[in-house]
Amino acid sequence: VGEWFRDAGVDAVTVSSVEMAASFACHGWRDITVAFPVNVRELREIDELAARIRLGLLVDSAASLAALSGGVRSRVRVFVKIDTGYGRAGISWNRTEEVADLVGRIRSADRTDFAGLLTHAGHSYRARSTEEVLSVHRRSIERLSHLARELEGPGPRDFEVSVGDTPTCSVADDFPGVDEIRPGNFVFYDLQQLAIGSCRAADLAVAVACPVVGWTPDRSSVVLYGGAVHLSLAVLHPAGERPVYGRATHLAGASFGPPDVTSAVISLSQEHGILAPGKDTAGRPGPGDVVLLFPAHACLTLNLHREYRTLEGRILRRG
Amino acid sequence: VGEWFRDAGVDAVTVSSVEMAASFACHGWRDITVAFPVNVRELREIDELAARIRLGLLVDSAASLAALSGGVRSRVRVFVKIDTGYGRAGISWNRTEEVADLVGRIRSADRTDFAGLLTHAGHSYRARSTEEVLSVHRRSIERLSHLARELEGPGPRDFEVSVGDTPTCSVADDFPGVDEIRPGNFVFYDLQQLAIGSCRAADLAVAVACPVVGWTPDRSSVVLYGGAVHLSLAVLHPAGERPVYGRATHLAGASFGPPDVTSAVISLSQEHGILAPGKDTAGRPGPGDVVLLFPAHACLTLNLHREYRTLEGRILRRG
Numbered sequence A, B: 001v002g003e004w005f006r007d008a009g010v011d012a013v014t015v016s017s018v019e020m021a022a023s024f025a026c027h028g029w030r031d032i033t034v035a036f037p038v039n040v041r042e043l044r045e046i047d048e049l050a051a052r053i054r055l056g057l058l059v060d061s062a063a064s065l066a067a068l069s070g071g072v073r074s075r076v077r078v079f080v081k082i083d084t085g086y087g088r089a090g091i092s093w094n095r096t097e098e099v100a101d102l103v104g105r106i107r108s109a110d111r112t113d114f115a116g117l118l119t120h121a122g123h124s125y126r127a128r129s130t131e132e133v134l135s136v137h138r139r140s141i142e143r144l145s146h147l148a149r150e151l152e153g154p155g156p157r158d159f160e161v162s163v164g165d166t167p168t169c170s171v172a173d174d175f176p177g178v179d180e181i182r183p184g185n186f187v188f189y190d191l192q193q194l195a196i197g198s199c200r201a202a203d204l205a206v207a208v209a210c211p212v213v214g215w216t217p218d219r220s221s222v223v224l225y226g227g228a229v230h231l232s233l234a235v236l237h238p239a240g241e242r243p244v245y246g247r248a249t250h251l252a253g254a255s256f257g258p259p260d261v262t263s264a265v266i267s268l269s270q271e272h273g274i275l276a277p278g279k280d281t282a283g284r285p286g287p288g289d290v291v292l293l294f295p296a297h298a299c300l301t302l303n304l305h306r307e308y309r310t311l312e313g314r315i316l317r318r319g
Helices: A002-007 A018-026 A040-050 A062-071 A096-108 A122-126 A130-151 A166-171 A191-196 A298-303 B002-007 B018-026 B040-050 B062-071 B096-108 B122-126 B130-151 B166-171 B191-196 B298-303
Strands: A013-015 A031-037 A054-059 A076-083 A112-118 A160-163 A208-215 A222-225 A246-249 A264-268 A272-276 A290-295 A307-309 A315-317 B013-015 B031-037 B054-059 B076-083 B112-119 B160-163 B208-215 B222-225 B246-249 B264-268 B272-276 B290-295 B307-309 B315-317
Touching: A013 A018, A018 A031, A018 A040, A031 A076, A031 B208, A040 A054, A040 A062, A040 B208, A054 A062, A062 A076, A062 A096, A062 A112, A076 A096, A096 A112, A096 A130, A112 A130, A122 A130, A122 A166, A122 A191, A130 A160, A130 A166, A166 A191, A208 B031, A208 B040, A222 A290, A246 A272, A272 A290, A290 A298, B013 B018, B018 B031, B018 B040, B031 B076, B040 B054, B040 B062, B054 B062, B062 B076, B062 B096, B062 B112, B076 B096, B096 B112, B096 B130, B112 B130, B122 B130, B122 B166, B122 B191, B130 B160, B130 B166, B166 B191, B222 B290, B246 B272, B272 B290, B290 B298
Parallel strands: A013 A031, A031 A054, A054 A076, A076 A112, A112 A160, B013 B031, B031 B054, B054 B076, B076 B112, B112 B160
Antiparallel strands: A208 A222, A208 A290, A222 A272, A246 A264, A246 A290, A264 A272, A307 A315, B208 B222, B208 B290, B222 B272, B246 B264, B246 B290, B264 B272, B307 B315
């Protein structure tokens, strides 16, 4: 999948783990950012990567920075991870002095170059409309820009401002003062993104092909060979409905049709998926039939499979 | 792990997928039951296994049986999957005629031997006390025994009765009329089993070692390198508490200590876990420290890792 993007002229990639960075480096990528607070238990792996590629890392504390600076032999690019409202990780955008202190340490430490300020406005995932996503986006950019101005010297800015989450990057047109965006989920999208308003149904690009193995004892639902080990337990919470782990779709020419919103995967155990059939699956599918399911969260679903198959029949193997 | 059981004299195993059966067969197991309704899209893999081992399979419809019987060249043992109240899969225990019809088809079809009646009383997972588990157990066994008597001929019974779910098998002492039990989770147990009353804290035998990478922006919680791709999204729903994805423990001599019930993993994203620290983790762990987490559901967590490490330092690699 990375090769499709490289063919389109993309030459830098953001990943979520050092392991994934190593895999992309093996496939020839030379500019990789690991968008996760540096894990100082992986300094050996980080050091090996830093010798081979332009490596970007995230820190949010002097303790992590000190361990990193002391643990690598090649230069690494260090972003300060900023929280603009999500609340998960990083230094809060309004702690200017704390950020300035850390930036100073990065600039003066051995083998670390200050790359810039980086945020992930993951609270966009709680939005339920395009307008809500845009509101998160504007507020996040404003906060990050404010902080960047506070840190700027008298000359031109010598660091980057990096943002990225699929909802805001999908919906927003303006990224004032931003140097790079790092969405990931947009490659495939999923039912959660559709519910947020990040994409249209026609953008959903991955489904899990689940063999039918029977019906529930009360004959109300289809039993699929498609459980938590195939889909993950990620859910949608549609208003007025039970949690939904996936919805059926079908092949429509060379593409997927829209999700059948009258269908729902209502229960998952390790290997079993229970599908309340909708209009597309109402024709009593039986053993040997296959139901295509759009997952709630494509990232976790893709992580559970080592191979993927394109609609043209090509097999893609994971790094 | 299978070898520990083989060393203790166990020579038959139940698995949840054909892929897992193939893996156990590669490691010398010769009596394997796949406790999942037969997926007739895997007849080639099933046929290869059936040529090598004593293979047990589950059916709950004439359609699956016909496809199976026509698709294998070696004999297979066929259990009829019975539902005794869980409601997930199988034929309801009180549909005697439907079961008798299917048993007759198995007995007369090519290459299929009737092995017996099999159930999984998975509704025991909804119990919240030993007494509730025992109540599920007694009712399930009664229903299965009733059906078995209806199917018996005048001579001695020539088929097996197979039950198995970790809660009932952990708690019950009496299994009247039952020939085999098939619990799985008991190998490691987890926080869900502890909440059900299936095990004691001292029985919890698997934890995930998660490096600390920092603190949340408000400094209330620890950020761990331990997300949904390491733990799975399986949760506990403790009364009066938010959903809990895991709890901290610590090493106590050659074993794990009890879960710190004052700690809780309160949020998971792909790679991040957010731990509200308890008494054991209140000492502000920092980057480079490691927190041991008991998972909510060991099966899904173990599925996400290719390697495990014993407390003696031995590395176990998955089949």
